[in-house]
Amino acid sequence: MSEGKLSELISPEAIVNFETGAIKASTLDSIINLLPFEMGFCDADDIFRWYSNNPDRVHGRRKEAIGCHVLELHPRVAHHVEKLLNDFRSGARDDWEFWFPKRSGEEAGQIYQKFMAVRDENGKYLGCMDVTVNIDLFQGKEGKNTPETIDEFIAVNPK
Template identity: 90%
Template sequence: MSEEKLSELISPEAVINFDTGAIKASTLDSIINLLPFEMGFCDANDIFRWYSNNPNRVHGRRKEAIGRHVLELHPRMAHHVEKLLNDFRSGARDEWEFWFPKRSGEETGQIYQKFMAVRDKNGKYLGCMDVTVNIDLFQGKEGKHTPETIDEFIAVKPE
């Protein structure tokens, strides 16, 4: 892929066809940004290409990072990142996952991060996707439960 941005290649109104349905690019972007976790992707050449722009991110991201080599973005951890990507590229591993305490910002929390090799239908390595979530967002939600009947569902008042 060239250095062009997706928004320069297709219109936000363009329909993207998947095996499971079709959706406008702008709608898909809005959906991704609602997810209670953040995602990023670097291509098979280890170039950082995309990230979700969720509010309250665990990891701050800047648009200037797009198009840069992922090792440039993580100089203190370059050795570990390079090992992870080489393991994905060689097929030695398909995923890595970590838990660690949140180290910055106002919020505290336990962070879960998973890196996954992205492969096509033939197993060719396409890149690496990461997913990061503050696990504390899903813990301690007192008073929240799944309604057991339709009447209970109807009775739930929006917050």
């Protein structure tokens, strides 16, 4: 499998069609990198294939990890990861989520992580997707959640 952005693999102007609409490959690349969370994917053979490249990642990722077996990437918790993937593969589970404190050396805070079985329309297991969110981004926000005027919006979101 080639590395690179979707827009480099198929063409920046290529249109990617979804059930809910269509978007240019180059725009989709940009959107994925703007999301306030990070994502990763390992295929049905447990090979790590992709991760979003958000600028403020919670988990450091290395491009060298692409193509590696996911158990090699998590040796300390390999038995837990293996059970989770086997449960996804067998259909015993469809998702698994947890919260944990940020790792040592970082400021205090919490991380949310969810793993989800990816299946096709017939239920065939295609792999596992993970989403990681720095919960601190959403806690302790002051002000209204829904400003009623543009002036209130600017006051809550100064630049």
